[in-house]
Amino acid sequence: MSAGEGSQTEQRLLDAAVGLFASQGFTATSVRQVCDRAEANIAAVNYHFGSKMGLYNAAIDHARTRAVDQNRFVQLDSNRDFWSDEPPQTRLRMFVSMLLDHSLDASGRPSDLARIFIHEMLDPTEAFDRQVDVSISRVFDALCDICRLVAADAGQGNMPVASIARIAFLISAQCMYPALTAGVVRVLHPAIEFDVSGREAIADAISSSAVAALTRGSDEAPDC
């Protein structure tokens, strides 16, 4: 066997599994499908990963590792330190960009990891609780923190927690929705682009409208 990490078939199985689980979900994906795409024997799954669920968990970790390597994933700890000097609005803008990079891969297509998450939210498996902890929950809390800072920075420090949470929720909605619809939008309305430049325009629109909502009073219109 190889000295490094995992055999070649193990890597091929993981790559194939990530793609199939992303589009079809856990139950609708068969181990034979994965093995066919990976050009591996059927018994390889249970040999390397113990079971189909073992492969599923390993595939999720594999997708997350790939995303981190490509700097596409929200790394809370390092970023929190890295950003702490920036003004709140800048941090919000960068956080939005990171969320967008999490839902779309480098070529503007829906990312595998985000699509697996969507399947889990529709029909959770036993792997979901771990995902919520390490990703969804902490990311959303961090987004709420930044939104609170933006509001406080604009003299809206007494904005209700529910309003902050609602705005943060709508921000994440705009950032994660492309992971679900980019494929359809690409065909249906090509004017909307998800490449790097198009993504910047989207990030600008999201963060600027969020700043406007956090800056003005709870329900007041911005009377100038």
Next chain:
Amino acid sequence: MSAGEGSQTEQRLLDAAVGLFASQGFTATSVRQVCDRAEANIAAVNYHFGSKMGLYNAAIDHARTRAVDQNRFVQLDSNRDFWSDEPPQTRLRMFVSMLLDHSLDASGRPSDLARIFIHEMLDPTEAFDRQVDVSISRVFDALCDICRLVAADAGQGNMPVASIARIAFLISAQCMYPALTAGVVRVLHPAIEFDVSGREAIADAISSSAVAALTRGSDEAPDC
């Protein structure tokens, strides 16, 4: 047999199928699951609907019919006439409310029809093309039309098509995202509510920020 529409077991099968297809998707749902929940014999599916795919299509139509009966579904033709006298901003606000009502049912839970759509976007079946035509495409075009009217009404008639489309896309993102995440949000962050009153606050936030984006220039900040 009965005079009206469909037998009793046919209705029970449809109700059970809608719920199961909504959470698990087409492939991951078995006809035995549906029949167990509907308390019907296994052969009932093929007798009443010809095949599993026939049941799937009938279930989608059933869900749409139920949604229309509850006034939760976007009825473009009738609404277009009904609204034609309202000012653009009012029409946008009402359209946002309709989209929200489409993604959430009366009790604030993700709607079955929207969840089926999400499955179709992740992993399309042969039923998807029809769905795109009758729902997604026409709804999005109508939303773009309203956005264009709002922009023109504010003297931004020359706003690029891509900008209009991007804003409309972000509006639909904020309206449809609850269909995917309401279940998780309910547990993770109860401060965000999806009942009728909470939905009004969300609709206000979405439409007001959209109006702001459509009213101000392409990338200009609203210098007062």
Next chain:
DNA sequence: TTGACATTCAAACGATTGATTGAAATGATC
């Protein structure tokens, strides 16, 4: 070359899949 270990392979396991069968049950009409 030998032995020990890691990996791959064809074959098969019982269970479940969507679909089909023919008989039994049901209900309406005469």
Next chain:
DNA sequence: GATCATTTCAATCAATCGTTTGAATGTCAA
């Protein structure tokens, strides 16, 4: 009550599911 079409039912079909087995193959040290 007899006749007919409609609906339900248990049983079963071939195919596929996740998993397991034991033999064959590859790899490296002794």
